[in-house]
Amino acid sequence: MELTAARSTFYGDIGHWADRTPVHEAASLGRALQLKQLIEAGASVNILSVDNFTPLHDACIQAHPKCVQILLEAGAQVDVRTIHGSTPLCHACAAGSIESVKLLVDHGASINPSLTALTASPLHEACIRGNPACVQLMIDKGALLEAFDIYFGTPLHAACAKAHLDCALLLLNAGAKVNATKFHETALHHAARAERVDLVELLVEFGGDVNISDNLGHKPRDYTKPESPASLCLLHYESNPLSLQQLCRIILRTVLGTRALELIPKLDISQRIIDYLIYKVT
Incomplete structure (x- = not known):
């Protein structure tokens, strides 16, 4: 019609x-x-x-x-x-x-309409509003994880800017690039600005770089309030290199997040299994 x-x-x-x-x-x-x-x-x-x-x-x-x-x-x-x-x-x-x-x-x-200066993708919209069921469906249907919105950046940027932990986790498990940048700003910068320790820890667990600087030369911790839980959390990660166990977890999660469904169809990889794999590696 x-x-x-x-x-x-x-x-x-x-x-x-x-x-x-x-x-x-x-x-x-x-x-x-x-x-x-x-x-x-x-x-x-x-x-x-x-x-x-x-x-x-x-x-x-x-x-x-x-x-x-x-x-x-x-x-x-x-x-x-x-x-x-x-x-x-x-x-x-x-x-x-x-x-x-x-x-x-x-x-x-x-699922992936062309983006304009005034609009975001359906996946962006689901992340901005914090609708994990819609996020998962868009991912399942082939939504572009690195689609770039001029205001937020990638869907992961949007999820972290709006402090939606569940949406961020879905994106990371699907293989979203944790250190993707928008004007050199990463999702970790957004999590720090939102003062969300849980988001900071999640992003670091997936390989988020706490020392990366944006186009203003600011690290994620520079956007937190002094002595706030988020600031202290980032300071800890800056001062203490990741352990071998944490590095193994990042590698395993990267592999499992992007290839698990191809290698082991419909198998739910639980945290206990991941920890067991890390134990065997170390």
Whole structure:
């Protein structure tokens, strides 16, 4: 079905402003029965508001999977972008609606839409909002772990900037580069700025470099409050080289995180198994 613009209204000097339609409103409010009746009466499911929002965008951002399903089955375009470049899948991931995400993916939504200066990828959105189920699904569907958003950097940067430990762990286990940089700033810089000791320890366990400097010459610890738990944690790692056991763990986690599913299909590698392997190596 073709995209059509919503009717416009003239407001004097500010020109024309497209109104939101009843289809937009029904989708946004989750009124599935009303939405279905409007479509059956001939309303367009691909009508655009002034900001290029379709009813599908509204249903996704408000986490109404039933409305998402109705719109998709009626021919809604799955990858249409708003004026900011966001697709419905971006909105569904931001809302944390795993049902909506699955529906969009099943209808061919792009997992890796091209990024613009104003938008992030669906994986970024899931990490920014802290929606681990959506993060895992995007990873499973082939989302680019090193996709670069001009504001946050990689999805790992975004997860750490917003202090979402569970999302960061999923990314690291999937093979995200722990020392990837945005203006020489790593995820560890974000974790330090957020004063999150658990994130700092996680990143270091996966090989995060506590001594790397950003483009301002600042190490992660420079972004912490003096004597804070995060500052003391980073100071400890700066002053004490990693033990052989820790280095072995980093190597094993790197290998298992990127190749375990290929080498040992569907085997859950627990911490106890990792510790046993380290014991055998050392």
